[in-house]
Amino acid sequence: MVTFLPRLPGRLADVPSFDRAIGGAESNVACTLARTGHTTRWISRVGTDGFGDHLLAAIADCGVDVRHVRRDPLRPTGVYFRTAGDRATDTHEVAYYRAGSAASAMTAADLDPVALYGGRILHLSGITAALSADCLGLLTELTTRRPGRPLLSFDVNYRPGLWRDTARARVLLDLARGADLVFVGDDEARDAWGLHGPRAIRQALPEPHTLVVKQGRAGATVFRRTREPGGRRDDVTGTAGGRRGDATGTADGRRGDATGTATFVPALDVDLVAATGAGDAFAAGFLSATLRGLPDRARLRHGHLWAAAALTVPGDLATPPGRPYADRLAALDDPAWEALHLAPGWTDADTSGHRADEEVPTP
Numbered sequence: 001m002v003t004f005l006p007r008l009p010g011r012l013a014d015v016p017s018f019d020r021a022i023g024g025a026e027s028n029v030a031c032t033l034a035r036t037g038h039t040t041r042w043i044s045r046v047g048t049d050g051f052g053d054h055l056l057a058a059i060a061d062c063g064v065d066v067r068h069v070r071r072d073p074l075r076p077t078g079v080y081f082r083t084a085g086d087r088a089t090d091t092h093e094v095a096y097y098r099a100g101s102a103a104s105a106m107t108a109a110d111l112d113p114v115a116l117y118g119g120r121i122l123h124l125s126g127i128t129a130a131l132s133a134d135c136l137g138l139l140t141e142l143t144t145r146r147p148g149r150p151l152l153s154f155d156v157n158y159r160p161g162l163w164r165d166t167a168r169a170r171v172l173l174d175l176a177r178g179a180d181l182v183f184v185g186d187d188e189a190r191d192a193w194g195l196h197g198p199r200a201i202r203q204a205l206p207e208p209h210t211l212v213v214k215q216g217r218a219g220a221t222v223f224r225r226t227r228e229p230g231g232r233r234d235d236v237t238g239t240a241g242g243r244r245g246d247a248t249g250t251a252d253g254r255r256g257d258a259t260g261t262a263t264f265v266p267a268l269d270v271d272l273v274a275a276t277g278a279g280d281a282f283a284a285g286f287l288s289a290t291l292r293g294l295p296d297r298a299r300l301r302h303g304h305l306w307a308a309a310a311l312t313v314p315g316d317l318a319t320p321p322g323r324p325y326a327d328r329l330a331a332l333d334d335p336a337w338e339a340l341h342l343a344p345g346w347t348d349a350d351t352s353g354h355r356a357d358e359e360v361p362t363p
Contacts (some may be wrong), residue, residue, distance in 0.1 A: 001078040001097060002051045005318055009084045012093050018081060023316045025125035025157050028280035032306065033288055034063035035319055041065040043115055045102040051077040051278050052102070054230065062317075068115040071174060072102035082276065086313070094161060098351035104131040108141040118140070120236045121287060123153040124179075125173045130162035136171065143178030151290075154179035154208075155283050158188040163201045166192055173204065181210040181290070183283050185311040189213075198223070198262075212303075214279065219267045220303065222296050225260035236291055265300035270308045271343040282307040289330075301330040301337070312344040 003023030006015040022031075030040040042064050046052035048332030050069045055077060060066045080191045098104060106128075116122060122142070129139040143152065156172050169192040176182045182205060189195040196202055198213040198221045205211055211223040285306030289299040305326050309318040320326065325347075329340070 001080055001101075001103075002055060004079065004081045005315060006082070006084045012081060012083055012095060012264045015083070020054070021315045021317070022055055023080065023277075025127050025280050026123060027055075027059050027064070027154060028277055028317055029123055029155075029284045029287070030064045031059060031062035031317055032281055032284035036288060037289060039065075039113065039119075041119065042067060043068045043111060045070045045072050045075075045106050047071070047075055047077040047102045048073045050075055051079060068112055070102075070193070070304060072105060075100055075102040075105055076082075077101065078103055084274065096161065098131065101131070102137060103128075106131075106138050108138045111138070117149055119150055120291060121151045121153050123155070123287065124156045124175075125155050125284070126175065127159060127162065129171065129175060130159065132226055141176050143175045145178055151181060152179045152184070153181040153283070153287060155279065156182065156184040156188055156192070157279070158192040160191065163192075166194075169193075172341075176205055177207045180210050181212070182208045183212045183214065183279070183286070185214040185216070185279070185359045187216065202262075212300075214282065215267075217267055219265050220282070220300050221262055221264045222294065222300055223260060223262050224296060236293075262295065263296040263300065265297055265304065266338055268304050268308050268337075270311045270325050271341075273312050273344055275311060277310040277318065278307040280316070281310035281318060281320065285326075294330075298330050302326060302356055305329055308342045309347050312342060312346060319347060 001024045003024075003197045004018035005021055006012075007019060008015055024044075026044070027042050034040045040063070042059055046055050046069060049068070052071060056066050056069060065068045078096070078101035080097060081095045083093045124139060124142060126139075129136045143154065154176055156176060158169060158172060173193055176184065184201060184205075184328045186196075186198065186201065189201045189204075193204065195201050198215065201213050202211055202223045209225050213221045215221065282303040286299050286303040288306075289302040294302070306318075306320040309320045311314075312318070321329070327338075332340070
């Protein structure tokens, strides 16, 4: 979608002008990954209008392959407006204008399977399922387990304003059960499914190989089975250091249970500018570390770092820290990690004395 960001704080009724930007959960993840050197492709539909032109140009400028985005001459590109406040507060407002949009007309029949399944990870969002019956059918098709599909990542992204009632939002639980890697906030699980706490969420979602529960300012927990039935590993192959396979690690904060392992990493202390887009940035950071075969604690720390980049800028999309810089921060011991305080502009500063683009060994 095209996002309109207010130039002043206040109610939508009172804000006189807005700045145009790009938004959308999946494209945010693709852009953020592309900005750190990963090869990404965005698959969607936009109108043949000027907003569609802007989205394609802006997302391609981030390094994302947009060749499989279809143009719809009959339906407009979706847009939304939001207030400057934190989404968690009662004063936050979001006005969506995408009923009947080009993206809402997506179906499984008109998407290219080669484009869909050509990557190592296919990332989906629960927001798409709320757009129309066709989009729900598309998500149902894509989350159906079948041989040969890439690792399927699903961010629940429950948005109360997109669902008429919580009973309908239960479908997100069914979709999540078909994924290999699931991201969900504990607040989302409480509001949409009546689940309280990471363990209860894991009990309700035993099927995904990896479950990441985001716990707001406290941190995040990743639950992961070490192997699937029959000994099949359900994870992408890491290539960090030229080494195949995925490192599981035994870092502090990790413990075993009946379903595998559980690892908790506290969130970072940041000077908040705007919370919108932080969840997408967290997912991108976690996916980046997953593609690199990093241990679970490092995956969570990269998620927190990339979320901190989004939290300290006003728009939905932030440039994450350079990989060597992020690796150094992710490798800090626990006291140093918990002492970090990040303010706007922190991704441009490397206080270790190294250049942000300088390669250094990764522990």
